[in-house]
Amino acid sequence: KDHWEVDPEELTLGEELGCGQFGLVLEGRWKDMKVAVKMIREECMSDEEFKEEARVMMRLSHCKLVKLHGVCTQRSPMCLVFEFMENGCLSDYLRAKKGCLSQDVMLKMCLDVSDGMAYLESSNFIHRDLAARNCLVSQNNEVKVSDFGMTRFVLDDQYTSSQCSKFPVKWSAPEVIRYCKFSSKSDVWSFGVLMWEVYNEGRLPYENLSNAEVVESLNAGLRLLKPRMAPDAIHKLMEWCWKEKPEDRPSFALILHELGYLSDL
Numbered sequence: 001k002d003h004w005e006v007d008p009e010e011l012t013l014g015e016e017l018g019c020g021q022f023g024l025v026l027e028g029r030w031k032d033m034k035v036a037v038k039m040i041r042e043e044c045m046s047d048e049e050f051k052e053e054a055r056v057m058m059r060l061s062h063c064k065l066v067k068l069h070g071v072c073t074q075r076s077p078m079c080l081v082f083e084f085m086e087n088g089c090l091s092d093y094l095r096a097k098k099g100c101l102s103q104d105v106m107l108k109m110c111l112d113v114s115d116g117m118a119y120l121e122s123s124n125f126i127h128r129d130l131a132a133r134n135c136l137v138s139q140n141n142e143v144k145v146s147d148f149g150m151t152r153f154v155l156d157d158q159y160t161s162s163q164c165s166k167f168p169v170k171w172s173a174p175e176v177i178r179y180c181k182f183s184s185k186s187d188v189w190s191f192g193v194l195m196w197e198v199y200n201e202g203r204l205p206y207e208n209l210s211n212a213e214v215v216e217s218l219n220a221g222l223r224l225l226k227p228r229m230a231p232d233a234i235h236k237l238m239e240w241c242w243k244e245k246p247e248d249r250p251s252f253a254l255i256l257h258e259l260g261y262l263s264d265l
């Protein structure tokens with residue numbers, strides 16, 4: 001048995017946590033740990049793809065990435081066993097805590113995400129759908145990056161082609177919308193939008209614009225405005241993440257350094 005195989009006998013399943021992209025996600029217990037068990041519907045992912053993905057994700061291990069404990073491939077449906085993140089997704093958490101989050105807490109959230117993303121960048125791994133909805137919050141309010149790279153397995157082409165309704169245009173860099181050119185620098189663009197979400201307590205970016213109007217506005221050089229709660233230095237960093245040319249944007253290593261400096265002030 002591969003070391004990443006979880007013995008289904010050791011897994012107990014509980015309440016439903018939600019319905020993710022690939023099917024049900026259940027709360028569960030494994031080796032005296034609380035876990036989140038993601039069932040993978042066959043039509044979403046082939047077995048071989050799934051095992052290859054598991055191998056890759058098992059190798060990516062960092063305190064600010066949601067940990068994959070292992071996989072269950074001996075049964076159908078196959079499932080991924082993750083560390084449990086008590087407070088659910090960051091976007092819901094921000095909205096639930098509206099009015100209660102301090103600037104320091106917001107800065108720490110952005111720092112946590114940039115820490116995880118700097119690790120992915122150094123591992124040459126592209127997230128492809130970084131947003132507050134794809135980050136999770138732990139019991140002690142730490143934020144971790146989730147579902148990195150998983151868009152490659154989405155068969156629903158409403159997600160994958162940029163003209164379609166479900167494509168996350170409002171988080172996508174211009175080169176991704178135009179040519180599907182993903183890179184760590186397009187993840188940096190998305191991180192700028194994530195910072196805007198955090199300092200706006202989970203509000204939807206460009207909430208009055210359609211995806212097509214967002215593209216027009218970006219082409220006209222317009223960008224999201226400074227959130228009331230965001231210090232100037234944070235807004236400057238957001239705008240740097242939204243430079244038209246990928247090479248003009250900062251790396252996550254630099255963003256991590258910048259946010260670390262601001263949090264030590």
Ligand SMILES: Cn1cc(-c2ccnc(-n3ncc4cc(C(C)(C)C)cc(F)c4c3=O)c2CO)cc(Nc2ccncn2)c1=O
Binds near residue numbers: 018021022147148150
């Ligand atoms: C690990 N984990 C996962 C989830 C959880 C539950 C439902 N859907 C999801 N999601 N959310 C988003 C998501 C996104 C994708 C893209 C390919 C990037 C589009 C692919 C997915 F497969 C998922 C998924 O499965 C998650 C995220 O993978 C919830 C947890 N925790 C809680 C706690 C309290 N209330 C709710 N959830 C938790 O600890």
